[in-house]
Amino acid sequence: MKITARQEALLKRTFIDYQQVTEFLRDPLIVDRAQGVYYWDTEGKRYFDAIGGIFVATLGHGHPRLMDAMRQQMEKMTFAPPLHGIADVTLDFVERLGAVAPGNLKYVKGFSGGSEATESAMKFVRQYFKQTGHPGKYKFISRYQGYHGGTAGAMSASGTGPRKTKFEPQMPGFVKVFPPTHYRNQFASWEECNRFAAQAVEDVIIAEDPETIAGFIVEPVGNTGGIITPTAEYFQILRRICDRYNVILIFDEIITGFGKTGAMFAAQTYGVTPDIICCGKGLSSGMVPIGAMIAREDMAEAFWGAASDDVQFAHGHTFAGNPLASAVGIAVIDEIVENRLDEKALRMGERLRARLEGLKKHGVVREVRGRGILLGVELVKDTRTLAPFPELGAALKKTALKSGLILRVDPSWFAISPALVANDAELDEMCALIEESFVAAVEQALTTPRPTARA
Ligand SMILES: Cc1ncc(COP(=O)(O)O)c(C=O)c1O
Incomplete structure (x- = not known):
């Protein structure tokens, strides 16, 4: 043009x-x-x-339904006081997102983008281990060719060469493994190759010392590596390994969430439930900036106590759980479910x-x-x-x-x-x-x- x-x-x-x-x-x-x-x-x-x-x-x-939801919320309230309260519509959003997430992933926090969601999830996991008797668990394993966002922590978990090398050194405490595609030409079948790539994660956990590994963050379908599409068994193996070593499995569903893969989340498409899902992008269909983290409900218990215990999640963003974003997010979920x-x-x-x-x-x-x-x-x-x-x-x-x-x-x-x-x-x-x-x-x-x- x-x-x-x-x-x-x-x-x-x-x-x-x-x-x-x-x-x-x-x-x-x-x-x-x-x-x-x-x-x-x-x-x-x-x-x-x-x-x-x-x-x-x-x-x-x-989309007309989303425009209506946004218009109605706009007339009512566009911003809630984050340090003093929460919008009622944001509580509805918590309920709705928890209802469509797999397993007991019911603990929901809304954000303004995908990087905020992944960054927050990693902070959540680190604080969780500090409060559950494993203060030495702080490292995250992720994959070469993966992308989890542009902020410092999310970038450190990302494995896209040129996007990260310009900003190195990365934050300490991030370890990379290869996605299954890396081993592809060495195996006769894609299944075998996936089995190998998943099992290799256990070797890395052992080599790093399991008492230092907090989480494994992975995109169920990896965009930046070229739509890397592992087998369901790959995720089943990862799930077993994470359980064995008390490692939190985080699915970065910022691309894969909200119906694209044939279920609300790719976790459901693959039949494997992670401990945390990070989402964003499609949750607002582009009407407003959005992101969210959905964690296992029982993990949240580590953050409850008396005020003097100081165990609350020490984290916040001004626009997190914004009422407009919450109203649009609810409308997107309802539209996908109803139709x-x-x-x-x-x-x-x-x-x-x-x-x-x-x-x-x-x-x-x-x-x-x-x-x-x-x-x-x-x-x-x-x-x-x-x-x-x-x-x-x-x-x-x-x-x-x-x-x-x-x-x-x-x-x-x-x-x-x-x-x-x-x-x-x-x-x-x-x-x-x-x-x-x-x-x-x-x-x-x-x-x-x-x-x-x-x-
Ligand atoms: C898989 C994945 N994770 C995280 C992000 C970061 O999301 P945002 O750009 O909304 O911060 C992206 C963005 O492209 C992504 O594709």
């Missing part, structure tokens, strides 16, 4: 997440409005939002997966993976040698925008996560746009000479 001189000048006074502004200026996108599954840029061009903004707009943009949108995600997922599998005919797709509507496609130069093909991802980012399509594109893979409210015609339209931009990108990538190393 073309941008004005004023827009260009202002773009140079801000930054776009994880992007070089000079590069962005070559192919800018300045959005003006959104409705349902579409965005429009400031020139009026329409884009299909195949990724819900960024795994956020689970119910599409501007069985999680079950719809499975049907939608089958339709989408079949279309994405069709891209294999171009000889540059290694695999289609994911659960429900959260799907990813791994790109390779050659399906026999599995040589990487970053030129294809780079080209796809541009051809998709040109075709009027917003995807999550990494040089080695791309992902989709359309709104759960999309109908069949909209899904077909999205798939046609994916195919069109994919074909154009393959053509471009095959004809673009590889950049030569500068002398």
